[in-house]
Amino acid sequence: TFYKRKLPSPPAIEFSSPEGRQLFQEALLEGSMVGFFKLMEQFNTQDEPAFCGLASLAMVLNALSIDPRRTWKGSWRWFHEAMLDCCRPLDAVKKEGITLYQASCLARCNGARVELRPYGSTTLEQFRAEVQSVCRSGEEHIVVSYSRKAFLQTGDGHFSPLGGYHRDRDLVLVLDVARFKYPPHWVPL
Amino acid sequence: TFYKRKLPSPPAIEFSSPEGRQLFQEALLEGSMVGFFKLMEQFNTQDEPAFCGLASLAMVLNALSIDPRRTWKGSWRWFHEAMLDCCRPLDAVKKEGITLYQASCLARCNGARVELRPYGSTTLEQFRAEVQSVCRSGEEHIVVSYSRKAFLQTGDGHFSPLGGYHRDRDLVLVLDVARFKYPPHWVPL
Numbered sequence: 001t002f003y004k005r006k007l008p009s010p011p012a013i014e015f016s017s018p019e020g021r022q023l024f025q026e027a028l029l030e031g032s033m034v035g036f037f038k039l040m041e042q043f044n045t046q047d048e049p050a051f052c053g054l055a056s057l058a059m060v061l062n063a064l065s066i067d068p069r070r071t072w073k074g075s076w077r078w079f080h081e082a083m084l085d086c087c088r089p090l091d092a093v094k095k096e097g098i099t100l101y102q103a104s105c106l107a108r109c110n111g112a113r114v115e116l117r118p119y120g121s122t123t124l125e126q127f128r129a130e131v132q133s134v135c136r137s138g139e140e141h142i143v144v145s146y147s148r149k150a151f152l153q154t155g156d157g158h159f160s161p162l163g164g165y166h167r168d169r170d171l172v173l174v175l176d177v178a179r180f181k182y183p184p185h186w187v188p189l
Numbered sequence: 190t191f192y193k194r195k196l197p198s199p200p201a202i203e204f205s206s207p208e209g210r211q212l213f214q215e216a217l218l219e220g221s222m223v224g225f226f227k228l229m230e231q232f233n234t235q236d237e238p239a240f241c242g243l244a245s246l247a248m249v250l251n252a253l254s255i256d257p258r259r260t261w262k263g264s265w266r267w268f269h270e271a272m273l274d275c276c277r278p279l280d281a282v283k284k285e286g287i288t289l290y291q292a293s294c295l296a297r298c299n300g301a302r303v304e305l306r307p308y309g310s311t312t313l314e315q316f317r318a319e320v321q322s323v324c325r326s327g328e329e330h331i332v333v334s335y336s337r338k339a340f341l342q343t344g345d346g347h348f349s350p351l352g353g354y355h356r357d358r359d360l361v362l363v364l365d366v367a368r369f370k371y372p373p374h375w376v377p378l
Contacts, residue, residue, distance in 0.1 A: 003266040016226035067192040077192040078369040080242035119272040180267040
């Protein structure tokens with residue numbers, strides 16, 4: 001069994017390391033961490049190995065203060081990943097996860113406005129500009145679907161929200177929902 | 190049914206409000222938010238209405254990088270509140286919650302070093318000095334047991350970790366684990 005994994009660094013920089021905290025402070029003062037506040041309020045751990053997409057969506061739906069209009073537990077209305085059961089049966093998600101298109105469908109049918117950016121549909125420059133604008137706004141959030149291999153991490157396809165942007169070093173903060181595996185980390189865009 | 194509650198403000202200041210973010214930035218630059226980083230990495234929602242104590246402990250045990258030496262799910266070792274089942278049967282906790290002494294017992298038997306500060310055992314001055322020192326250290330964390338009534342919030346006895354300290358305004362950041370009810374907030378010490 002495993003107690004976490006060692007975060008391959010470089011390329012990633014651990015959020016709570018001295019360098020990670022310094023990057024955070026610089027990005028905060030520069031104004032690119034506005035979205036971070038609402039997201040960290042809702043930072044959660046995916047409940048199942050294939051639920052990274054659902055956990056990322058529950059986090060963002062709660063960060064956007066969307067009322068699920070159905071109860072979670074007791075008398076409270078709240079998004080939990082197990083409540084995201086439209087678009088694709090939860091049992092199938094448990095086995096195979098979801099695609100970017102299914103994630104977008106799930107976010108929409110739960111009340112979010114969604115703009116989808118499949119790989120290849122924007123240039124890096126356009127994507128960078130969008131990341132920067134969203135991280136400064138506090139009213140929109142980005143969920144990325146990426147391969148862990150690009151960062152030398154174990155595993156492959158993964159979803160997580162972006163918690164901020166560091167302009168001078170061109171780094172994004174990945175709020176990795178597999179919190180039993182890797183801590184949040186900065187990676188190059 | 191309820192979708193959140195309105196945070197009574199004053200006395201509390203919402204973490205992600207403009208004033209809350211300003212306080213955060215000041216406290217960060219002043220050096221009293223070191224412990225925040227590890228705690229926010231593990232910020233979670235209590236799973237049951239009476240599990241505030243367990244959720245706070247799971248959060249702090251994970252923030253301290255304590256290996257539970259037993260699996261959580263799949264092949265991963267990780268603290269989840271439902272794994273904190275020594276000291277008091279989980280069914281009893283579900284009905285009545287835990288006391289400060291039981292919380293201390295649970296933290297100890299899961300591998301943490303604990304210093305207990307029952308009400309009346311320290312002066313406000315001593316408590317303030319401890320809060321400040323812990324928030325600056327990053328290697329220790331404080332879980333407080335308090336009455337919500339003091340802050341005009343609905344409900345009464347509640348546990349949550351402290352995420353930081355603002356010296357000039359003498360405010361602490363409560364990382365409230367009842368995230369379906371109230372967001373994190375600054376309150377006067």
